[in-house]
Amino acid sequence: MDFLAVPLQSGVNQAVLSVSYVLHMVFAAALTGSVLYVALFVNPAAVAGDIGNEAFARVTGGLTTVSRASAVVLLLTGGHQAGNLYTFESLVGSPRGHLVLTMLVLWVAMTALVEIAGARLRRGLDAGKLREPAREAKPFLRGAAALAVLLLIDAGLLAGGLPF
Numbered sequence: 499m500d501f502l503a504v505p506l507q508s509g510v511n512q513a514v515l516s517v518s519y520v521l522h523m524v525f526a527a528a529l530t531g532s533v534l535y536v537a538l539f540v541n542p543a544a545v546a547g548d549i550g551n552e553a554f555a556r557v558t559g560g561l562t563t564v565s566r567a568s569a570v571v572l573l574l575t576g577g578h579q580a581g582n583l584y585t586f587e588s589l590v591g592s593p594r595g596h597l598v599l600t601m602l603v604l605w606v607a608m609t610a611l612v613e614i615a616g617a618r619l620r621r622g623l624d625a626g627k628l629r630e631p632a633r634e635a636k637p638f639l640r641g642a643a644a645l646a647v648l649l650l651i652d653a654g655l656l657a658g659g660l661p662f
Contacts, residue, residue: 515582522575526653529568530646533612536561537643544632554632555623562616569609576602593660601652608645611638 540557543549580589580598589595615638622631 515579518575518578521571522579525568525571525575526649528564529572529608530650532561532564533608533639533642533646537639541632541636541639544628545636547629549628551623551626551628554619554628558616558619558623561612565609565612565616572605594656597652597656597660601649601656604645604649604652608642608649611642611645615639615642 536557540549540554544554584595584598589599615635618634618638619631622628622634
Protein backbone atom coordinates (compact mmCIF):
# COMPACT_ATOMS: atom_id res chain seq x y z
CA MET A 499 0.00 0.00 0.00
CA ASP A 500 1.25 3.47 -0.88
CA PHE A 501 2.13 5.49 2.25
CA LEU A 502 0.08 8.48 1.23
CA ALA A 503 -2.79 6.47 -0.21
CA VAL A 504 -3.94 9.64 -1.97
CA PRO A 505 -2.63 10.99 -5.26
CA LEU A 506 -0.54 14.14 -5.17
CA GLN A 507 -2.07 17.16 -6.83
CA SER A 508 -0.10 18.33 -9.84
CA GLY A 509 2.77 20.67 -9.07
CA VAL A 510 3.26 19.54 -5.46
CA ASN A 511 6.85 19.87 -4.30
CA GLN A 512 7.64 16.52 -2.65
CA ALA A 513 10.55 17.97 -0.63
CA VAL A 514 8.36 20.71 0.87
CA LEU A 515 5.65 18.16 1.60
CA SER A 516 8.21 15.91 3.33
CA VAL A 517 9.43 18.78 5.51
CA SER A 518 5.81 19.53 6.33
CA TYR A 519 5.28 15.91 7.43
CA VAL A 520 8.37 15.95 9.63
CA LEU A 521 7.47 19.24 11.33
CA HIS A 522 3.88 18.08 11.77
CA MET A 523 4.95 14.82 13.42
CA VAL A 524 7.58 16.41 15.67
CA PHE A 525 5.21 19.05 17.01
CA ALA A 526 2.31 16.61 17.30
CA ALA A 527 4.53 14.23 19.30
CA ALA A 528 5.76 17.04 21.54
CA LEU A 529 2.21 18.23 22.15
CA THR A 530 0.58 14.87 22.84
CA GLY A 531 3.53 13.71 24.93
CA SER A 532 3.51 16.90 27.00
CA VAL A 533 -0.22 16.69 27.59
CA LEU A 534 -0.03 13.05 28.65
CA TYR A 535 2.97 13.62 30.93
CA VAL A 536 1.45 16.60 32.72
CA ALA A 537 -1.99 15.00 33.03
CA LEU A 538 -0.79 11.58 34.19
CA PHE A 539 2.26 12.42 36.30
CA VAL A 540 2.86 16.07 37.10
CA ASN A 541 -0.66 17.24 37.98
CA PRO A 542 -1.34 14.28 40.31
CA ALA A 543 1.91 15.11 42.13
CA ALA A 544 0.68 18.69 42.54
CA VAL A 545 -2.73 17.52 43.83
CA ALA A 546 -0.88 15.40 46.40
CA GLY A 547 1.43 18.30 47.32
CA ASP A 548 4.51 16.33 46.24
CA ILE A 549 5.86 19.08 43.95
CA GLY A 550 6.67 22.70 44.73
CA ASN A 551 4.79 25.68 43.34
CA GLU A 552 7.76 26.98 41.39
CA ALA A 553 8.50 23.65 39.71
CA PHE A 554 4.83 23.09 38.93
CA ALA A 555 4.51 26.58 37.47
CA ARG A 556 7.56 25.93 35.26
CA VAL A 557 6.14 22.64 33.97
CA THR A 558 2.65 24.01 33.32
CA GLY A 559 4.14 27.10 31.66
CA GLY A 560 6.13 24.77 29.42
CA LEU A 561 2.95 22.89 28.50
CA THR A 562 1.29 26.16 27.52
CA THR A 563 4.30 27.14 25.39
CA VAL A 564 4.41 23.76 23.65
CA SER A 565 0.64 23.88 23.09
CA ARG A 566 0.69 27.35 21.56
CA ALA A 567 3.76 26.73 19.39
CA SER A 568 2.25 23.45 18.23
CA ALA A 569 -1.01 25.17 17.39
CA VAL A 570 0.78 27.43 14.92
CA VAL A 571 2.97 24.72 13.38
CA LEU A 572 0.19 22.11 13.18
CA LEU A 573 -2.22 24.57 11.59
CA LEU A 574 0.33 25.58 8.95
CA THR A 575 1.66 22.10 8.17
CA GLY A 576 -1.74 20.39 8.36
CA GLY A 577 -3.25 23.05 6.13
CA HIS A 578 -0.40 22.62 3.65
CA GLN A 579 -0.86 18.85 3.60
CA ALA A 580 -4.64 19.00 3.28
CA GLY A 581 -4.42 21.61 0.53
CA ASN A 582 -1.98 19.53 -1.48
CA LEU A 583 -3.27 16.02 -0.85
CA TYR A 584 -7.04 16.42 -0.71
CA THR A 585 -9.88 18.07 -2.50
CA PHE A 586 -12.98 19.20 -0.63
CA GLU A 587 -14.77 16.14 -1.97
CA SER A 588 -12.08 13.73 -0.78
CA LEU A 589 -12.00 15.34 2.68
CA VAL A 590 -15.74 15.03 3.24
CA GLY A 591 -16.36 11.92 1.15
CA SER A 592 -13.64 9.40 1.98
CA PRO A 593 -12.55 7.47 5.07
CA ARG A 594 -9.10 9.13 4.98
CA GLY A 595 -10.71 12.55 4.69
CA HIS A 596 -12.94 11.76 7.64
CA LEU A 597 -9.86 10.83 9.69
CA VAL A 598 -8.21 14.13 8.74
CA LEU A 599 -11.31 16.10 9.76
CA THR A 600 -11.64 14.07 12.96
CA MET A 601 -8.01 14.87 13.75
CA LEU A 602 -8.71 18.57 13.31
CA VAL A 603 -11.69 18.47 15.68
CA LEU A 604 -9.78 16.43 18.29
CA TRP A 605 -6.79 18.78 18.08
CA VAL A 606 -8.90 21.93 18.52
CA ALA A 607 -10.76 20.38 21.47
CA MET A 608 -7.53 19.19 23.12
CA THR A 609 -5.90 22.59 22.68
CA ALA A 610 -8.95 24.29 24.20
CA LEU A 611 -8.85 21.97 27.23
CA VAL A 612 -5.12 22.63 27.71
CA GLU A 613 -5.75 26.39 27.56
CA ILE A 614 -8.59 26.16 30.10
CA ALA A 615 -6.46 24.04 32.44
CA GLY A 616 -3.51 26.38 32.02
CA ALA A 617 -5.61 29.45 32.86
CA ARG A 618 -6.93 27.82 36.03
CA LEU A 619 -3.45 26.74 37.04
CA ARG A 620 -1.89 30.15 36.41
CA ARG A 621 -4.63 31.92 38.36
CA GLY A 622 -4.18 29.63 41.36
CA LEU A 623 -0.39 29.56 41.23
CA ASP A 624 -0.26 33.36 41.00
CA ALA A 625 -2.28 33.41 44.24
CA GLY A 626 0.33 31.17 45.87
CA LYS A 627 -1.86 28.05 45.83
CA LEU A 628 -0.93 24.59 44.56
CA ARG A 629 -3.36 21.81 45.38
CA GLU A 630 -6.58 23.71 44.70
CA PRO A 631 -5.69 24.84 41.16
CA ALA A 632 -4.25 21.40 40.39
CA ARG A 633 -7.56 19.83 41.47
CA GLU A 634 -9.54 22.37 39.41
CA ALA A 635 -7.43 21.66 36.31
CA LYS A 636 -7.56 17.88 36.73
CA PRO A 637 -10.72 17.16 34.67
CA PHE A 638 -9.53 19.41 31.84
CA LEU A 639 -6.10 17.79 31.77
CA ARG A 640 -7.62 14.31 31.88
CA GLY A 641 -9.94 15.22 29.03
CA ALA A 642 -7.00 16.59 27.05
CA ALA A 643 -5.06 13.37 27.74
CA ALA A 644 -7.95 11.24 26.47
CA LEU A 645 -8.11 13.36 23.32
CA ALA A 646 -4.32 13.02 22.91
CA VAL A 647 -4.68 9.23 22.87
CA LEU A 648 -7.50 9.48 20.31
CA LEU A 649 -5.31 11.77 18.19
CA LEU A 650 -2.51 9.21 18.27
CA ILE A 651 -4.90 6.43 17.23
CA ASP A 652 -6.21 8.60 14.40
CA ALA A 653 -2.65 9.38 13.27
CA GLY A 654 -1.78 5.68 13.35
CA LEU A 655 -4.73 4.87 11.12
CA LEU A 656 -3.70 7.60 8.69
CA ALA A 657 -0.05 6.53 8.65
CA GLY A 658 -0.64 2.80 8.50
CA GLY A 659 -3.47 2.72 6.07
CA LEU A 660 -7.09 2.10 6.77
CA PRO A 661 -8.30 -1.32 7.85
CA PHE A 662 -11.70 -0.60 6.30
